[in-house]
Amino acid sequence: MLDHMIRFDPPAPIHKKLSVIGIALALMALLTGCPSDTAGNNPVDASPNPTPASRLDTSIFERLNDTAFVDSAEFGAGKGGVHDAAAYRVKAGKTATVYRVFDKYAFGRWWALSRPSGSKQNYRDAFAICPEWNALDSLMTCTLPEGARLVVGPGESAGCTAGGFPRSDSLQAFINSSATVTRNCQSTPLAWP
Secondary structure (H helix, E strand, C coil): CHHHCCCCCCCCCHHHHHHHHHHHHHHHHHHHCCCCCCCCCCCECCCCCHHHHCCCCCCCEEEECCHHHHHCCECCCCECEECCCEEEEECCCCCEEEEEEECCCCCCCEEECCCCCCCHHHHHHHHCCCCCCCCCCEEEEEEECCCCEEEEEEECCEEECCEEECCCCCEEEECCCHHHHCEEEEEEECCCC
16 A cells, blocks of 8 residues: 555755755846946836836836835835836936926925826825925926936825825826936916916
């Protein structure tokens, strides 16, 4: 009866399995390579990402592989910021127009890639902007020059003093040091319909 039993070998120790997986991953990385930008600063990320890459003008923006930069714009659920974001750079020879609706801080970190339209409340809802964060009474329009870096993603949910906002589909741009990065800026009072 024992000669009809299936032989059972104990599994290999976990460290042996991990080293085989590690070798396989290293070989895959070596064989596939990593495209990089001409300046050699941050590798250009060629991986597909439907959000937000499919909604950006790829003739102007190129995606970067910079997780630390992306992490600086993703705060987590209920805290605002963005989610499922990616880092980008304005391509050589190109510029991009960005818009910031503000009250006190004209050169903050959060911008939009399209001019505001509709009502103040619709804009607040679309971009998950708590009333205590921003009165939304002025508009700054600026140009991003070639090489400018930004993180772009849909708005994360935000908890406000009175209520809050769910995640948004509207793309937001996170720009560090916007006062030094942007060019040709013009500020105007914003009259909402």
